[in-house]
Amino acid sequence: MFGNLTFNALKHDTLQNAAGYSMIFGGLLIAALITYHKKWIYLWKEWITSLDPKRIGVMYIVVALVMLIKGVSDAILMRAQQSIAISDAASFLTSDHYQQIFTAHGTTMIFFVGMAVVFGMMNLVIPLQIGARDVAYPFLNSVGFWLFAAAGVLLLVSLVVGNFNATGWLGYPPLSGIEYNPGEGVDYWIWILQIAGVGSLISGINFIVTILRMRCPGMTLMKMPLFTWCALGTLVLIIFAFPILTATLALLSLDRYLGMHFFTASFGGNAMMYVNLIWAWGHPEVYILVLPAFGIFSEVVATFSEKRLFGYASMVWAIIAITILSFIVWLHHFFTMGAEPNVNVFFGIMTMLIAIPTGVKIFNWLFTMYRGRIHFTTPMLWFLGFIATFSIGGMTGVLMSIPPADFQIHNSLFLVAHFHSVIIGGVLFGFFAGYAYWFPKIVGFKLNERLGRYAFWCWLVGFLLAFLPLYILGLMGATRRLDHYDASTGWQPLFIIAAVGVVLVTCGIGFQILQLIVSIKERKQNMDTTGDPWNGRTLEWSTTSPPPFYNFAIIPEVRDHDPFWTMKQEKKSQVAKPHYEPIHMPKSSPIGFFVGLFSLFFGFAITWQMMEISIVCVIGVIVSLVIRISENETDYYVPVLEVEAIEKS
Amino acid sequence: MTENIAVHHHDPDQEAYTKNVFGFWVYLMTDCVLFGVLFATYAVLHNNTFGGPSGKDIFDPLFVLKETLILLTSSFTCGLAMIAAYRSEKKKVIGWFCVTFLLGLSFVVLEVTEFAGLVREGNGPQRSAFLSSYFTLVATHGMHISMGLLWMAVFMAQVFRKGITLVTARRLTCLSMFWHFLDVVWIFIFTLVYLMGVY
Amino acid sequence: MGVAGILFLFYGDIAVLNPKGMIAHQESDLIITSTLLMLIVVIPVFVMSFIFAWKYRASNKKAKYDPDWDKSVVAESIWWGVPCIIILVLSILAWKSTHTLDPYKPIDVTTKPLKIQVVALQWKWLFIYPEQNIATVNFFQFPEKTPVDFEITADAPMNSFWIPQLSGQIFAMPGMKTKLHVIADGVGNYRGSSANISGTGFAGMTFVAKSSTQADFDEWVESVKQSPKALNLDEYKQLAAPSTNNPVASYVLASEDLHNWIIMKYMMPMKE
Secondary structure, three states, X not given: OOOOOOHHHHOOOHHHHHXXXXXXXXXXXXXXXXXXXXOHHHHHHHHHOOOXXXXXXXXXXXXXXXXXXXXXXXXXXXXXXXXHOOOOOOOOOOHHHHHHHHHHHHHHHHHHHHHHHHHHHHHHHHHHHOOOOOOOOHHHHHHHHHHHHHHHHHHHHHHHOOOOOOOOOOXXXXXXXXXXXXXXXXXXXXHHHHHHHHHHHHXXXXXXHHHHHOOOOOOOHHHOOHHHHHHHHHHHHHHHHHHHHHHHHHHHHHHHHHOOOOOOOXXXXXXXXXXXXXXXXXXXXXXXXXXXXXXXXXXXXXXXXXXOOOOHHHHHHHHHHHHHHHOOOHHHHHHHHOOOHHHHHHHHHHHHHOHHHHXXXXXXXXXXXXXXXXXXXXXXXXXXXHHHHHHHHHHHHHHHOOHHHHHHHOOEHHHHHHHHHHHHHHHHHHHHHHHHHHHHHHHOEOOOHHHHHHHHHHHXXXXXXXXXXXXXXXXXXXXXXXXXXXXXXXXXXXXXXXXXXXXXXXXXXXXXXXXXXXXXXXXXHHEOOOOOOOOOOOHHHHOOOOOOOOOOOOOOOOOOOOHHHHHHHOOOOOOOOOOOOOEEEEOOOOHHHHHHHHHHHHHHHHHOOOHHHHHHHHHHHHHHHHHHXXXXXXXXXXXXXXXXXXXXX | OOOOOOOOOOOHHHHHHHXXXXXXXXXXXXXXXXXXXXXXXXXXXXXXXXXXXXXXXXXXXXXXXXXXXXXXXXXXXXXXXXXXHHXXXXXXXXXXXXXXXXXXXXXXXXXXXXXXXXXXXXXXXXXXXXXXXHHHHHHHHHHHHHHHXXXXXXXXXXXXXXXXXXXXXXXXXHHHHHHHHHHHHHHHHHXXXXXXXXX | OHHHHHHHHHOOOOHHHOOOEHHHHHHHHHHHHHHHHHHHHHHHHHHHHHHHHHHOEOOOOOOOXXXXXXXXXXXXXHHHHHHHHHHXXXXXXXHHHHHHOOOOOOOOOOOOOEEEEEEEOOOOEXXXXXXXXXXXXXXXXXXXXXXXXXXXXXXXXOEEEEOOOOOOOEEEOEOOOEEEEEXXXXXXXXXXXXXXXXXXXHHHOOEEEEEEOHHHHHHHHHHHHOOOOEEOHHHHHHHHOOOOOOOOEEEEEOOOOHHHHHHHHHHOOOOO
């Protein structure tokens, strides 16, 4: 019944033990704190069973921040190893451990920081921006989150019980096949991605219907805020790309569990098919991550330049172009696999084309600043940091889209520097900008600006120190994922500089943690009493901070983009006594949490080949959903008196 | 002229109807992509028989014809059930869906016997890449059918207890969309896998 | 960027930009040309972001404030148009160079090419000289100014065969044969490695490619032919077993068509 699970799975070397135990200790500490403050019931009622996208959004962001720390810890270990590993003996990490670390690093950052931030932001911002009270399917929203959280917990469990995947975050077969990697590592990774992927797909469907069907009256597509437009592009990518991931991982697991031959080296299998499929998902995935960041910057630049966003229509067409092009470039991830020149160059040219709409967006942002009145708040600083770092990343990306150039650079540290430039510069800086920008709206008080600035400078300088040397290392012939190298290569000094960069980035994170603590302590001085701390332009700023749980007592009607700005300019007089109706809202539900819980146990059980338990867990998920479908009263009405009371206060 | 559209004129159940059906279409598109990957994989791997049998050797067109007729008929009876649903004829709905269920079940049973036979001969999915991709494509469709059958059973129970309401009608609409979608996928399988494999 | 510049100056040993063979020369030129073309757009972006951020800061009351100016056909035409032109130029460059630098394309010189068959193993490289009947591990030698035709496969998970000073890389995959063509300008020792993770020992998969004069090369081949070790099928199977830190080894080739056998055993059921 326990499959392959034995007590051996808990045996690790000192470092892994340290990591595992500190994580368990941290978890126990948090549990103890919650118990001490007697907050379990509060947590259950107000957060775990909540179907409020504002709550779900905060939970996504919390997970993202915790996972960011884990991911950066992986990075610290990697930089430390590579700065001293001038021979096998000089390493402090074994090859296998190092390979698990960079695999976990990539998996954590892409799925549990990147995707978490995307869905977190969408939950927090989209309903408010489109003048809606909720998302299209509040219950599915909860299910999507708890599946994601289950996958995250499974990733953390893999730190302690057994080993993780050591074949890279995309796990190419045949290396990830049963012949070369028969253990639990690859299986953990497969099920983590599968569970998280299903969560992403569900949430993707949810938000696409939300945007397409629940905009307030007057908000045509061409009047939506840019963040929502970018989110729409992201969602189209999600619904078309994630099924590819699900199917591909399923095929790999059939190879591993049932001895099939999709991607095996012999018996007719074709590992190149895996590479194609996984990147047919993988390329849209990176645009899924970066498009919302573009959206955030559009909001931030317009607000903090006190000016309308330049070229709205252009920006929308650029988003559409980027979305469509994302689907036809995937082969640039493996130009070196030996395709014919015509094939290679087709994908190369398609890849290059994406630079055009992306460049247009950058120019439009710059010209939003032109003749504006710019305030260098933290979000604006993150934007400027983005311009610096993302441009380098974009440029090197176009460089690599030329196949013969890529023949030299593929899989080298130059590639690693490129994608970190665009992901950190784009996705992460975008998130940090959005975090500072919308924090007061969601939480009710502003973040400490000074600490935010310190964090920004540490991140920017740290990033440059950590990654510019990697561009050079790549050109020197340094491949990615090496756990040691020869001193005669002359690479070590550059690795040491990169390690210093990571230390600075860690300081940046330290400042961000400090910022949160200090801001909470000083919250009374920084309360957002108006709901509009930044003189904003879009609908979310028309609510209180934080908004009432139903967002809008009266659904707004809009005529233009930047509707709140227009409302403020026209100094719309308040109706003497607004006419309230009872508001239809969903009830909380624990079912989403239970679906997540069963999925977590399923993922663990099937990784360790505990088949009976796996089947029980699947039945658990099905039964939970059947219970939900059979429920009679899933919604309720907020009575007018209650609405009035809330609106008055 | 401002109007508070929020609740005043709209029944939330009615809003939910169009919203949910639309969302279900979006879901079906994602399922399409999933099957697309399986078809693409079959296309790439179907000649990789590694010394084992090819489609010509193992496909039985007559057997497949039987399966196809059963499934097509079940789509028809599903349609009849939905007509009854829009007329709120509870008994007919349950009746026609029961027929659909039995037809769907027969389909699955037939498919399982085909697979069992192949495995007994030593031509299971582990034999070659061709067989892996064949079994997976067809079995994924079969598993979707099975989930549909489970869904049908649950909904029949609901309709029995609650009758045809806006909520149950909406769910039945989604179920029938799912069922017809699986029929379309089967047409593709029938054509691209079986017919093109044998002829 | 200043930091990068300084580092650049100090590091003369940047392999990709210090090519020693015709293919690598062309790839290096391509990288430099493309970068310069793109700087046409990137430098103005940097300059503008600095200037605009400074000039239009809120505390600068002298700067013009135009809060509703959000359209300009001229401006948009420029930044849709100029990037389009640059991308067009890059596309033409890409088209031409991808065909010229196709790894499968033989090098266009009159000298007779040397054929080397490469096998990526766990975790070392095997080089087979089918015409000279020798084989080596983690080292191979070839004459300068002579085209080398590689046929590459793997008896291991996916690897990537890369000698940056001579050319870009290409995957080495089990059951498949890829090709690469290089030529060295002169004599020298060039570092090669695997550029795709293939298991715990993959970081150690480095090798040396040495180009020498024709005479030196012939001498070397003769000396290898005196090797006590013969690479027959049994010896090969032993060699193919996972191992790390393999020293350079030399063999007399003692099996017919070994490279082909290695590929074919993945493609159809073998009796042995």
